[in-house]
Amino acid sequence: MKLITAVIKPFKLDDVKDALKEAGITGITVSEVRGFGRQGGHTETYRGAEYKIDFVPKVSIEVVVDDGVVDAALDAIKTGAATGKIGDGKIWVSDVDRIVRIRTGEEGIDAI
Amino acid sequence: MQNRALRIISGLGGVVAVLAVTPSIGFAQEYTPTTQDVLNNIWVFLAGVLVFFMQAGFALVEAGLTRAKNVVNIFAKNIADAIVGVLAFFAVGFAFAYGGDGNDIIGWGGFFLSGGDAFGIAEEGALSLSTDFFFQSVFAATAVTIASGAMAERTKFSSYLMFSVVMCAVIYPIVVHWTWGGGLIAQLDFGTEEEPVVFSDFAGSGIVHMTGGIAALMGAFFVGPRIGKYSEDGKTRAIPGHSIPFAMLGVFILWLGWFGFNPGSELLADFEVPRIALNTMLAAVSGGAATTAVIWAKTGKPDIAFIGNGVLAGLVAITAGCGAFNYAMSAVVGAIGGVIVVFAVLFFDKIKIDDPVGAISVHGVVGAWGTLAIGIFARYDDAFLGRENAGLIYGGGMAQLALQATMILIIGVFVAVATGLLFAGIKAINGLRVSEEEEIEGLDVLEHGLQGYAPDTVSSH
Numbered sequence: 187m188k189l190i191t192a193v194i195k196p197f198k199l200d201d202v203k204d205a206l207k208e209a210g211i212t213g214i215t216v217s218e219v220r221g222f223g224r225q226g227g228h229t230e231t232y233r234g235a236e237y238k239i240d241f242v243p244k245v246s247i248e249v250v251v252d253d254g255v256v257d258a259a260l261d262a263i264k265t266g267a268a269t270g271k272i273g274d275g276k277i278w279v280s281d282v283d284r285i286v287r288i289r290t291g292e293e294g295i296d297a298i
Numbered sequence: 299m300q301n302r303a304l305r306i307i308s309g310l311g312g313v314v315a316v317l318a319v320t321p322s323i324g325f326a327q328e329y330t331p332t333t334q335d336v337l338n339n340i341w342v343f344l345a346g347v348l349v350f351f352m353q354a355g356f357a358l359v360e361a362g363l364t365r366a367k368n369v370v371n372i373f374a375k376n377i378a379d380a381i382v383g384v385l386a387f388f389a390v391g392f393a394f395a396y397g398g399d400g401n402d403i404i405g406w407g408g409f410f411l412s413g414g415d416a417f418g419i420a421e422e423g424a425l426s427l428s429t430d431f432f433f434q435s436v437f438a439a440t441a442v443t444i445a446s447g448a449m450a451e452r453t454k455f456s457s458y459l460m461f462s463v464v465m466c467a468v469i470y471p472i473v474v475h476w477t478w479g480g481g482l483i484a485q486l487d488f489g490t491e492e493e494p495v496v497f498s499d500f501a502g503s504g505i506v507h508m509t510g511g512i513a514a515l516m517g518a519f520f521v522g523p524r525i526g527k528y529s530e531d532g533k534t535r536a537i538p539g540h541s542i543p544f545a546m547l548g549v550f551i552l553w554l555g556w557f558g559f560n561p562g563s564e565l566l567a568d569f570e571v572p573r574i575a576l577n578t579m580l581a582a583v584s585g586g587a588a589t590t591a592v593i594w595a596k597t598g599k600p601d602i603a604f605i606g607n608g609v610l611a612g613l614v615a616i617t618a619g620c621g622a623f624n625y626a627m628s629a630v631v632g633a634i635g636g637v638i639v640v641f642a643v644l645f646f647d648k649i650k651i652d653d654p655v656g657a658i659s660v661h662g663v664v665g666a667w668g669t670l671a672i673g674i675f676a677r678y679d680d681a682f683l684g685r686e687n688a689g690l691i692y693g694g695g696m697a698q699l700a701l702q703a704t705m706i707l708i709i710g711v712f713v714a715v716a717t718g719l720l721f722a723g724i725k726a727i728n729g730l731r732v733s734e735e736e737e738i739e740g741l742d743v744l745e746h747g748l749q750g751y752a753p754d755t756v757s758s759h
Contacts, residue, residue, distance in 0.1 A: 231599045235536040
């Protein structure tokens, strides 16, 4: 089992969610996050003073999938989140040791 | 509904309306209110309701332009201003402002609204004592709450309360006594025996707003800037507010309230009321337009927080002359207010007076401008001036302008000294500022034991 984490542009969340659903993914976890990458920050003005926003708002999504579905899920996120402009985000994949469904106590693939 | 309204206006049904406003306690037996009397009282009362709601506007502007960690403290200060303001004005403030047994410096008599005719106003009449007090007391609450914004995010709540009490009980009432109360400024005459030249400040650009603005300046000065506002190399750093929608809703509420503030100050229901309301509207939109133009040209962005200040600046500017100006000059005076406010805000940042909401500029500086503008633009007799064409551009001469400037000087010096001593005193006794730790954590939890936006942790059981 793998944990797929993706940091994407907030307004692409719906597209990514739809693409993942189409790929057969049954659940995702979403968080509002902030950070910077190569895009860097931007400047805003407030009451006549300029200031720099170093940490740009992004959305982070987490999906746990069976090994065989990883490529399909990655493709779905890539397609859904891409605008072709700087700041589209990143995806990374890591191993997952155990999963437990709280309600039933099921473990492993059954719990996904 | 229409039928009922028509009946009330048409004499016969007026009796119904009269009964409705007649309290069960005894009053002068022979007095029968006219329909006009009833209209006067109801209108001025409703105008007072609008002015009272400005408290919500002040609270929202201040909360929106500051950080989420201090939002409880800001609403606490603003509700305290309403509570303390009305109570203090009821107990002693109104007596110091209008009590008939005083002298030119301070009024006396009728504390707690007792003592019958201490104010020379009937319990019922063209404007009853209760209507007059209600309207005046919400003005007092306005004058005190102006300082709150300038001192936001770092002032001890208990110390702020001490300021609020003294401001509403003594300092603001003395300014009112000198002017609307007939005291020393009201007795200045820069004219001749045949043609007196006396002060005018119809709804209080100087008496209310400049007074509040100067208290705000002294407060911001004595409490010092927020941590992080000015960096060590002397640069001004933006501390963005946490809710622009709050701030702008606050501006709209204040704007609405001003249609009670200025037209209500006519203290009568007559055809001056809509004219004053239109002057007020024209100044507000001109102020907003002028500020937009200036800040857009200056920074390349139509800065919304500034535009809100610009509308309020237009409103403060017209508050003195809303009865004396014509429509076009109302727009001009409001627009000049909108230009002044931008440079005033930038100026106070430069001299490191940290005013998170721009209260010193909007109310203090533009309040002075509005008071002065009478001497330049007054066209009509607003019942203070006692003559037409008092303004410089209508050939009224320098006397009016000089008198308005003198009035600004007297009020300015008095309020600066009085509030300066007050803040210095509070600082010595109680401390004015929260600890560094508390300022960084936010005042909400450490000062009030409550978060403004706590996570929803209530269990379902």
